[in-house]
Amino acid sequence: MIWFKLSFKNLIRRKTRSILTVLGVAIAIAVLYSLFQFQQGYQARLKGELGALGAHVMVVPKGCPYEAATIALHGGKWPRYMDEGLLAKVKANPGVAEAAGVIMDAVFAPGNKNVILLGIDEDYMKLRPAWHINGHWWGDTSGDRKDKVGSPGLGQTSASDSDSSVIMGSTSAQEAGLKPGDYWVVPEKNVRLHVVGVLNRTNTQDDGFVFLPRKTLQKISGLEAKLVIILIKAKQVDKTDALVASLKASEVDMNVFPLTELLGTIGALMASTKVFVSAIILIAVILGGVGVLNTVLMAVFERTREIGMMKAMGGSRGDVFKLVWAETILTTVLGGVAGVVIALVSSRLVEALIRGMIPYAPKGSLIGFSLPTMAMCVGLSLVLGLVAGFYPAFRAASVKPVEAIKAE
């Protein structure tokens, strides 16, 4: 411990230089932590989002697969549509257990808030067995559907007015300040809908959506008989590839993706960026290490006489080596810890920057608190100190006391 105490005191002799060196390492480690966590968070969140779709295969209009993935997972306005008639053909495929046609639109609410509208029907509900609706499903006049939670005392929705019903995702309802029984006017469309239910929190993208009967959304968006996506649940998951092949063969005017393939495609895209990102990290870490080496070496040259004095007092080569090495390790480990803190503090900003650079990113926080990643970063900074400190420590250990004391 006394070695580190002495090393620390040596470091604070030149505060500005030490702080700048620590900062150099901290930035490199912050980049490492952020990007590594982003990669991990990305994979986990993407899997989560795809899993939340409750489907094995996705059918979308012809177009960019990443755009399609973004639309499927995050919703939005995509000016590509399929004919609703395709849904019947898909359902007729013997490999299909369930198929739900979805139409999507996006409108701006006051305050420039983007509201994603999903037009769905009962088929969509079959893909969402975990949904719990506070209120009830449209067209469900009994009010005792299994999904119902609590009894908000709603007026019963008649079959005729079910077309003007809406179910809000939990976040959407919270942001709009709505509860079951309220009315909601669709922004830009000026159509008044009856909020018949609010989803309990699902912790998926559904929380941010507003669900309308498909026909209603098709009508108010002027997209009658159009679909944006068909989500398919296969009868046999292990035969998904055969199902995809059969769907592709039956219709040429659509893209058919098994979601595992989508995961693989996006994963491959991320893997290619990973090489680039790893190169950036490597350069940042090397630069940090060179900075540390330079600083410590400079300090060794400046303290030649002092090192000579230590040796005159009986300090061995090993003692001096240990002292200088400890100084370097202290610098890099401090930098490592500071880097992790910087990464955590600036995680939102870094995330926003990275999201702006890649074609698709899952929603939610991707850079978070991770003890293994922290340990890896601090461990790497320790290794950096061991490597960067070796040469300066060797130089210091090689100082001859009699020459050092004479040196000016």
Next chain:
Amino acid sequence: MEIASACTIKPAVNAKGLVRTYRRGAEQIRALKGIDLNIQCGEFVGVVGHSGAGKTTLLNLIGLMDRATEGSLSVLGHDTARRGVRFDALRRKNIGFVFQEFYLMPTLTALENVLLPTMWGKARDMTEIGSAISDRVPSRQRAAELLKLVGLGQRMTHKPSELSGGEMQRVAVARALVNSPRLLLADEPTGNLDTVTRDGIFNLLLALNRDSGLTVIVATHDLSLESRFTRVVRLEDGNVV
């Protein structure tokens, strides 16, 4: 408190035909030209001479900070020419150094500066000399007592920048004593001090020799101090005269 370890070796320093040459570019400089010297335990020896006479070179050789080019040198019974002699360990256990420049660590307090030499090679010393070092434990207590001995009992927590030149040199003396040396070497210890402070430091070294039997060798160009040594070795142009 035991200031110095007992010195029973006779003689403490024994040099025969000691030569030290340096190379400066193409020129070869003979700093010492064949010195014979015997210093007994408990002596208070002054190595005097003008600048460039070879005083520091001689002290560096006796202090095991340098090796002779020719001749033989035995320090506290150790033949310095023998292979395998660990100079750093010998220095640490047997020799205290005081320099003209004090070389105190600016970030450490007076007490911490005195403690510094106790850090070096401790684990190894424990196995090599066993109980001898454990007599010095706890080091902090010994360092504090040494600072009191040199008159700095009230200045232990002060950093070098808060001490005068004389006080810094007193800290350096305490630091040189912390490992209970058998031999104290002082190279121009009063060179940077005014007359009053110089006398204070000199009297301190003298008292250490007189009261604890510590062998002290002082290199100085200050001829006015000559009469106060028990023995004077006069150097001139690399020779004893």
